[in-house]
Amino acid sequence: MENDEIIEESNAAPPWTVLDSKSKKPNKFESIKIIREQKNPESITSEQITKNNYAYDILYENQRGLFVFGLPKFSSKALNQIDPHTWTDKNQKYSPMDIHNYQLPDPTWEWVHKEWMIDMSGDIDEEGWEYALNFHNSSWHGCYQPFRSFVRRRRWIRLRCKKGVKDNSTPSIPARSHVNSDAKTDDFEELWQNVKTSRLDREKLKLIDDYINDHNDINNFYDRLNDLVNIFDHQENSKKFLEEIDIITFR
Template sequence: MAAAKQESRDEFVVSSTLQSRYATNNGLNESLLEGQVSHYDNIEKHLTRLPQFKDSAEFLDCLAHFSGNDVDLGDISRFESQFGGGEETYKYEVIIENQRGATLLGIPMYSRESLLYPLDPPKFQTLRGHAITSLNLYPLPSRSWRWSWNNWFILMIQDVDQEGWVYSKVRFGSRKWKGVGRFGNFVRRRVWVRKRELAPGADASLLHLPTTLVLDQKHAHINSPEIKHEIRQASPEESITDNNCSNISTEVTSDYDSQLENVLLKLDFYKIDRLKVDQILSFLFGADRQLLQYLIEDQEQSDSPHLLQSLVGKLEFNESKRAFLNKYHAKLETSNNEELALIYKLYQNLLADSFYGSERRQMLSK
């Protein structure tokens, strides 16, 4: 019972129930909707992660209920305040939550902490199966985007219980799921959805780039097309060439490398992450524009380790990395430096990976 109560105090806002009588596609272009769902590529292959839908067309019909201009918002009245203009410049983020446990005497006793690794999927995963630690840590791809909906919402569509869960017996790979938890059901999952849109004045071409969080096991998403696009937008044309060669002179580059080496030595000297965080921020916010540009250009290079990564790799604990981001953001609010803003964006994406699996954390510290 205690476990059930603890799970009820979820860290996220639970959505109001959507009516199951959602509209059909109503003439909306299905391929357009596909493009508006992050991680949609080859969704049929991963449809077992959305067991309440028999096929991808049914899932798109559900989203069409949110998207169509002729939809009666009275059916989803509690969503009404979350809708806005600019419907042509939005995407949906879809996250699956997984739990393991049992239903005892009609009481669901499930927890994200009961998952059996590596047999079970992660607590939260994208449509493609990539792990994320928490919805609260799921970042926007870049500052060009903003959330249209203030919170994540549970998809209350089809055969689900009053909290959006569907249940199966033992395996998450099962094709038999029901919206009622019974004795013998040991796994359950539900779907979270959140809508994002391009901020006013943002480059509309970003809408057609893959989402930042389409991850793979080997490459951090700091090299995503959206981030690269913003690096090129923020950099002088002559500073980044097709050969990834910098205009910064060899002499100046040597001086920058020397400065960075000194900072890394100081970070090795400190035993407390808090002091390391302050040292990194002091270095970055005290650097001249050309040095910051040098760090940004280095991030474009294919060889590793990158300079920005080597700095933050000195932080031992994930909480310290979160504190670093928070302090960076606070200092950034009093600065108009575009390079510092872009470096923050790079760190925001880089550190998002440090909150995933241990393999990515090991990559970060290398």
């Protein structure tokens, strides 16, 4: 995992918050980079493992600000006719659905993330908002600035996958692999238990990296893909993990 920055737990603003808008304390989640170079790319022949099996749904929440007793007050009700709607898709087009009633595209999909999350990556404030003079052709910044912050938006994300991917996505192992499969399974189960009991993302990443280097194999990771997506304390690590094994492209 060279050249990659591992995000550690700190007192800084966490990179996501869950749907529960009543709670002001956000949950933490960030990112993993498991594999920079796949050791045996020719060994993966299963067509189940493709980026088409996973996707992030993205919604933008938009608000305009008004001054009440000299203080800025933002609300979706203040949006005017030239502004986007309260909820827009990743292309800033009108979305008839929001995070409360959003539906999967069809019955072949299921949610990986249990809740919608606020994307806390990039230049945003502690609640995920970015500010601008207006919604069109403006530069966005992550802190409120008088006379430059009349509108704001934040991005919500949720990961989904094709049903059955977790159960049917184990790639085939080539005949040249001489390591006993039962031994591999036992080793991976030991790794999984150690990862679950590790407190820091740094420790989890080190365990996984060591396993990959020692075993020259990533097949078992596909069996536990949904678990791995949710094991880290930082969402950014989860996204990078999926991107690196070529399952999804987030941006």
